[in-house]
Amino acid sequence: MNKLYLWGIIITAAMLGATYVTVGYQKGGLNGDIVNMLAIAGAVALVIITMFVVIKYVRQMQTDQASGELADESWDNIGEYKNPVPFGWAIMFIGTMIWGMWYFTIGYPVNAFSQIGQYNEEVKEKDAEFEKKYANIKGEQLVNMGESVYLVECVACHGLNADGNNEVDAADLNQRISEKSIKYVINHGSNNKLLGTEMPMPDRNGLFNAETGALITDKEIDAVAKYVADGLKDANSAGAKVFANVCAACHGPDGKGMAYVAPDIATWNKQLVINVLDNGKKGVIGKMPAMDRLNPKQKEAIAAYVMSLSKGE
Amino acid sequence: MFHWLEKHPFFFAVGVFVVIAFAGLIEIVPNFAQASRPVIGTKPVTLLEQAGRDVYIKNSCNACHSQLIRPFKAETDRYGHYSLSGEYAYDRPFLWGSKRTGPDLMRVGNYRTTEWHENHMKDPKSVMPSSIMPGYPWMFKNSADIDTAYATQLTNAQFFGVPYNKPVPMKDGSTAVVKMADSVAGAHAMALAEAKEITSKMKDQNVKDAVARGEIPEIVALIAYLNSMK
Numbered sequence: 001m002n003k004l005y006l007w008g009i010i011i012t013a014a015m016l017g018a019t020y021v022t023v024g025y026q027k028g029g030l031n032g033d034i035v036n037m038l039a040i041a042g043a044v045a046l047v048i049i050t051m052f053v054v055i056k057y058v059r060q061m062q063t064d065q066a067s068g069e070l071a072d073e074s075w076d077n078i079g080e081y082k083n084p085v086p087f088g089w090a091i092m093f094i095g096t097m098i099w100g101m102w103y104f105t106i107g108y109p110v111n112a113f114s115q116i117g118q119y120n121e122e123v124k125e126k127d128a129e130f131e132k133k134y135a136n137i138k139g140e141q142l143v144n145m146g147e148s149v150y151l152v153e154c155v156a157c158h159g160l161n162a163d164g165n166n167e168v169d170a171a172d173l174n175q176r177i178s179e180k181s182i183k184y185v186i187n188h189g190s191n192n193k194l195l196g197t198e199m200p201m202p203d204r205n206g207l208f209n210a211e212t213g214a215l216i217t218d219k220e221i222d223a224v225a226k227y228v229a230d231g232l233k234d235a236n237s238a239g240a241k242v243f244a245n246v247c248a249a250c251h252g253p254d255g256k257g258m259a260y261v262a263p264d265i266a267t268w269n270k271q272l273v274i275n276v277l278d279n280g281k282k283g284v285i286g287k288m289p290a291m292d293r294l295n296p297k298q299k300e301a302i303a304a305y306v307m308s309l310s311k312g313e
Numbered sequence: 314m315f316h317w318l319e320k321h322p323f324f325f326a327v328g329v330f331v332v333i334a335f336a337g338l339i340e341i342v343p344n345f346a347q348a349s350r351p352v353i354g355t356k357p358v359t360l361l362e363q364a365g366r367d368v369y370i371k372n373s374c375n376a377c378h379s380q381l382i383r384p385f386k387a388e389t390d391r392y393g394h395y396s397l398s399g400e401y402a403y404d405r406p407f408l409w410g411s412k413r414t415g416p417d418l419m420r421v422g423n424y425r426t427t428e429w430h431e432n433h434m435k436d437p438k439s440v441m442p443s444s445i446m447p448g449y450p451w452m453f454k455n456s457a458d459i460d461t462a463y464a465t466q467l468t469n470a471q472f473f474g475v476p477y478n479k480p481v482p483m484k485d486g487s488t489a490v491v492k493m494a495d496s497v498a499g500a501h502a503m504a505l506a507e508a509k510e511i512t513s514k515m516k517d518q519n520v521k522d523a524v525a526r527g528e529i530p531e532i533v534a535l536i537a538y539l540n541s542m543k
Binding site for chain 2: 115116118119122124128152153155156160169286287288289290291293312
């Protein structure tokens with residue numbers, strides 16, 4: 001046993017002793033705590049392994065002799081032993097190069113993070129979730145959904161009670177159509193894509209009264225406007241007669257409209273509301289912007305809500 | 314050459330900088346230029362809209378309202394398509410904003426109307442009972458600064474190449490031309506014509522009278538600007 005090993009043993013013992021004293025004088029020592037014990041076991045292992053490694057290399061420095069085959073190159077008479085790359089290292093080196101090429105050409109470009117990609121995934125996921133959760137929503141629930149969408153998107157103009165707001169020119173949704181609107185539509189015609197397609201209604205110069213054979217008159221307009229705004233109820237009024245002779249040809253005798261020809265002017269219906277949301281609307285009180293960014297279910301829900309408002313009228 | 318560089322660390326550092334900067338130049342700049350090219354459908358602001366933009370800045374609207382829709386579903390559901398950098402190509406300065414006390418205004422022109430803005434700017438609570446925004450009644454009295462707006466337009470056109478009086482491609486394949494006046498008097502006439510279009514839908518009699526007299530209240534310019542944000 002030479003001096004080196006002796007020093008090794010002394011230093012190891014000293015460090016282990018220091019560890020023991022440090023831990024021992026802590027309040028409560030290890031406390032039977034598994035984490036503390038693991039830490040101490042690690043410290044002991046570290047001391048011992050370090051000592052073995054240090055001794056190995058110090059010994060090598062003390063005793064090693066230069067040996068091996070010199071390479072041909074010589075730099076100012078300083079030579080180098082032939083020292084081939086270990087086989088494992090070579091494999092790793094080539095493997096890294098192959099991986100690098102894959103990462104550079106495929107790995108990164110295909111899997112790279114993209115903000116928009118993440119956004120698209122999020123939208124897809126949430127839409128699917130929404131679709132699944134509300135696929136069969138109907139009745140009361142659909143109306144409630146419509147109300148919440150309404151409170152976010154529509155309330156700014158149509159008001160909390162959906163009674164419209166003449167200041168900002170939004171319609172009262174508690175009734176299908178107001179007297180003012182009817183008069184305007186008859187006087188100016190209308191083309192609001194309420195049926196989803198271009199289907200203009202003529203102005204008063206295109207509206208004939210089948211009974212009198214003449215164009216509709218101001219008096220008749222007043223009468224029919226009142227009749228329609230009241231919900232086509234009073235069958236004996238003058239307005240009802242005008243309606244039957246002028247409007248019913250397209251809007252139907254009950255005002256329920258006809259597919260591809262004229263919209264329902266008696267009540268709100270689902271497709272009507274959806275078409276207004278899709279295309280916006282322009283009339284006597286002003287212009288409503290299209291709300292086409294809502295999804296189909298939300299539009300349906302708003303339709304259900306609007307229909308629920310005018311029920312019983 | 315290399316021996317010389319090895320002995321002169323300062324010039325060596327300069328050389329390293331040049332090499333790395335060159336790599337950055339060819340990798341970053343083309344991408345950046347591509348992304349900031351005007352998106353098809355983006356138009357420069359008209360004269361009245363520019364005056365409204367100045368009102369927007371003057372009243373610090375951008376302190377509470379952003380003009381930047383981030384790509385999150387919660388935002389695109391509420392405000393519309395997320396913003397693209399090319400949409401700001403003609404914004405000088407851009408008004409992204411960094412705080413939303415109020416909602417984002419990037420595409421407010423899509424879902425609010427002149428009538429709505431008129432009532433809202435006078436008394437926000439009249440159209441939105443829960444609103445915490447203050448009213449801006451003085452905008453109905455003060456006149457918009459058309460001279461400055463015209464000067465800004467002229468600067469943008471001449472020094473920054475913003476395409477006024479030139480065809481700009483639109484989304485439907487057509488082209489649109491945003492006209493710029495060639496004299497200060499012409500500019501005033503142009504702004505007034507635009508203002509009349511806006512006031513035809515407004516209710517405030519004082520504003521209508523002012524426009525009829527040839528003045529342009531700030532509110533008219535601001536509404537023109539808000540309507541243009543799509």
